[in-house]
Structures are given as structure tokens and as C-alpha cells.
Amino acid sequence: MACSIILWIATLPITGFAHLNSETSLDRWHAPGAHKVSLRSTRQEPMPMQGPALPYPLFSPMFAQRERQNVKVKYEDANDTIAGIGISPPLNIDFVNKFPKFTDPSTVFTYPNTPMDSNSGPPLVSPAIVPLGKLPLTDFISNRKDILYYGPLDFGTPAQQLTVDIDTGSADLWVASDCDECSTKQFRTDQSQTINHDDEDFSVAYGSGEVFGTIAEDVVSVAGLTSEQQTIGLVEMESSDFQGYPNSGILGLAFSTISSTGKPTLFENLMKENKLMAPFFSVHLTRGTEDGSELCLGCFDVTKTTGQVKWVPVSSKTYWAVNITRLYSDGIDISVPDDFVAAIDTGTTLIYVPDPIAQTIYSSIAGAKSIDRFGPGFFSYPCTSSPDIRFTFGGIEFEMNDEDFNIGRLPDSSDCIGGIVSLGSDFPSNIAIIGDEFLKSWYTVYDYSNGARVGFAPSINNM
Numbered sequence: 001m002a003c004s005i006i007l008w009i010a011t012l013p014i015t016g017f018a019h020l021n022s023e024t025s026l027d028r029w030h031a032p033g034a035h036k037v038s039l040r041s042t043r044q045e046p047m048p049m050q051g052p053a054l055p056y057p058l059f060s061p062m063f064a065q066r067e068r069q070n071v072k073v074k075y076e077d078a079n080d081t082i083a084g085i086g087i088s089p090p091l092n093i094d095f096v097n098k099f100p101k102f103t104d105p106s107t108v109f110t111y112p113n114t115p116m117d118s119n120s121g122p123p124l125v126s127p128a129i130v131p132l133g134k135l136p137l138t139d140f141i142s143n144r145k146d147i148l149y150y151g152p153l154d155f156g157t158p159a160q161q162l163t164v165d166i167d168t169g170s171a172d173l174w175v176a177s178d179c180d181e182c183s184t185k186q187f188r189t190d191q192s193q194t195i196n197h198d199d200e201d202f203s204v205a206y207g208s209g210e211v212f213g214t215i216a217e218d219v220v221s222v223a224g225l226t227s228e229q230q231t232i233g234l235v236e237m238e239s240s241d242f243q244g245y246p247n248s249g250i251l252g253l254a255f256s257t258i259s260s261t262g263k264p265t266l267f268e269n270l271m272k273e274n275k276l277m278a279p280f281f282s283v284h285l286t287r288g289t290e291d292g293s294e295l296c297l298g299c300f301d302v303t304k305t306t307g308q309v310k311w312v313p314v315s316s317k318t319y320w321a322v323n324i325t326r327l328y329s330d331g332i333d334i335s336v337p338d339d340f341v342a343a344i345d346t347g348t349t350l351i352y353v354p355d356p357i358a359q360t361i362y363s364s365i366a367g368a369k370s371i372d373r374f375g376p377g378f379f380s381y382p383c384t385s386s387p388d389i390r391f392t393f394g395g396i397e398f399e400m401n402d403e404d405f406n407i408g409r410l411p412d413s414s415d416c417i418g419g420i421v422s423l424g425s426d427f428p429s430n431i432a433i434i435g436d437e438f439l440k441s442w443y444t445v446y447d448y449s450n451g452a453r454v455g456f457a458p459s460i461n462n463m
């Protein structure tokens, strides 16, 4: 992990640094001395003054503003998509039935060899049969905030290692390749003996963070599991919005019904090619720690959780979409639309809700108000208050952590910015995007079997 970060720093152009320095605390990189020195010497501005040591870092608007814009475009068609309009045909997933029945305790093995209650959901299968696909992830932290989680994949033959952001809110795998403006490591397709180029164009809109390129197939491995003919977007052009992030691409882990190519995702190919123990993957996201996050492919890592999994059925096999049946904030039950749906999205940092819901949530918090100096969508509230916010998915209530809700302090103020952001009145009133801010409290399991469902188990972060 450290290796890919150092590489990135070493190859980042000076202009990239200037841009980054104004927003990013570089101190978190435990790069060896030499790198650290050269890195510091390229600094063009001092770090922002934080004032007296307060428990809350200053709110750094860049990533949040950018993300809000990106989320609006990423989910632009979500209301139709969730209703099944304009999507690709679903993958035939009858094959999930050939996996062991997890409700049957006799076939249950756990990892690492811990006995499990038969009702506690996804069990694990013996590592002796198939290797467990545990991919360590790195938490990209900026200004003491967790921004995104990424890990290494191997592309082509011989393998080239490139890092990707783990995104359950999209369904394409893409990496930078032949990209002049890209500052991260790229896929050298001319050096892969197994690449097969298509003549098709590839483009995905992640907000103003749009990417363009072509499509190819090649061998891709993740945590020792290999998809022989994986569709890959080769991105030749990305918008400047992708500058400042450490990853070379994105690994979409939603259903391929929403992929721009209509081809199976990497995880779906691994299922089809019989490379997995189980038809689900699980995600652990750390809080404020670079190491320790993990994507578990075909497995459930009991060492990352402190309790049982609670299962919520997926209401549309597009995003990992679940029904929000109730929302509670500081003693108030917030009325939600009947068709209110949440996309569980590891590729989004914050939580985004329709405007009327954001207004109601903040009106329940004493001293909270809408604030417009960072553009639309943001609210402030007294830093010392600890709002009690709970989402009910499919009838099961899940609390969020008030530390994660606080995304930074305003300068010269005792107010902080809240991590639930409004998508504005031009966004559908029935869709919420539940990002890492929530998922740091809940270890999540994305299960293609049992009709498709998302499992939530309490994360070790909250011990």
C-alpha cells in the first residue's frame, strides 16, 4: 500500500502539489524520509492555520463541494434506473443457487474458524478449498477526514498493479491508460500480451468528473482471484475533478444492469467463473486510519464486526438499493416518501438526501442552519451537539455515529458542518445516497443470493 502512495507522490507533477497542498494534510503520509523531504520542499503554501488545538479540523470544502456535484450527476437518472427504466438486461444469476446454502448450519464454516450462530448470516467456507479474496484497502485521508478507500488490482499479462476506488454505487471497472492529463499510474496496454481492444468508446459521467476512453478485455486479478476476460474502460481523458486522488481508476461493484458497457462486473465474473466461496462480498471501512480497511470477496470477516448481521432486501437490482422506511433525528420522526430508496454507496464519502428531508433533519437539531458560503446543500450546527440520527432500512433501524456526522469546523466559529448534505430542489425527492460516513459504523455485506440483500453488522470501529 505504502508503495503505491509513494509512487503517486513521486510521479505527481509540481502543479498537482500546489493544488493539493492547499487542501491536504500531507503529514499523514508515512513516506520514508527522502520522499517526505522532497515532498515538503515542493510545498508552495504553508498549511492552513488551525488556530488553537480543537478536536475538530477546519471544514475543507473542496472534496465535499466536488462530491455533491458528482453525486448529482452519478444519480441523475436514478429514479428511472431504480424503476428499471433504461437499464441493461440483468445477468442471469441462477448460478448463485449452486453455492452452499448459508442457512444450513451443517455447511457453515467461519473465518477465521470462529463458531457462528446459525442465524447470524453469512458464514464462511473453508479457506482450504478456495483462497479467500481478502483485499486490503487504503483509506485516503485528507484534512483528517476519510475521503475514499482504494486497493490494488492486477491488470494484463504480465500483471501491472494499479489501484482502484471500491464503488458499490457504479458498475464499471476503469483505469487510466494513455492519458496525458492523468497524474496517477496508468495501464500500459502495449505491454500486456492478453489485451483485446474493442472499437467501442467508453464514457462515464461522475458529475463534472467525467471520463472518456475505449473498451478492452483483459485478465484482471483481485486478491488472488482472476477474471480471465474482464471488460475494462481504458480512460484517456479524465476531467480535472479527478486530480488530487491517489487511485488510477474505479472498481464498480453495483449490478451490471447499470454498467455503461452492459457487461458483467468483476465480481459477477468471479461468481460466474466459480472463483468464489460465496455469492457475496463484504466491506470494512476504517475511521481515520490509513490501513485496516478491507474488501472481502466471497467472504465475511468476523474480525471486523462485533455483532450479528441484519439483512435488508434489495428493492432494485441496480444500485445496492434498499427501502428507507423511517428516518429519525434528535427525537423527531421525519416523514419520508412511500417510495423512498437509499443507494448504499462505498464510493461516496458523505450522505446525501432530498432537500425537504435535509431541511427537516437540521430543523430537529438545535442551532442548526442552512449555510450558503460553500455553495448550495450544506448546513451548520453547533459542534458540541451530538445529533442522534437513525435510518430505518426495510424496517430495521441503524444508528449513525455523531463523530462521522461532523465534517469540520467553520473558521472563527463554534459551528461545524453536518455530513448530511441536501441534493437541492432539482433532485428527486425519493432517493438518498448512503456513503462511507454511515458505512464506517456498519460492516456491509452485498449478497446476490437470497433474492439480493444488503447485510449490516456493527463495525469494530464503534467498539
Ligand SMILES: *[C@@H]1O[C@H](CO)[C@@H](O)[C@H](O)[C@H]1NC(C)=O
Residues within 6 Å of the ligand: 313, 314, 315, 323, 338, 339, 394
Ligand atoms: C420497497 O418499497 C416499495 C414501495 O413502498 C414496495 O413496493 C416494495 O415492495 C419494497 N421493496 C422491498 C424489497 O421491501
Ligand SMILES: *[C@@H]1O[C@H](CO)[C@@H](O)[C@H](O)[C@H]1NC(C)=O
Residues within 6 Å of the ligand: 079, 080, 083, 428, 429, 430
Ligand atoms: C420517479 O419515477 C416514477 C416512475 O417512473 C415516477 O412515477 C415518479 O414521479 C418519480 N419520482 C420523482 C420524485 O421523480
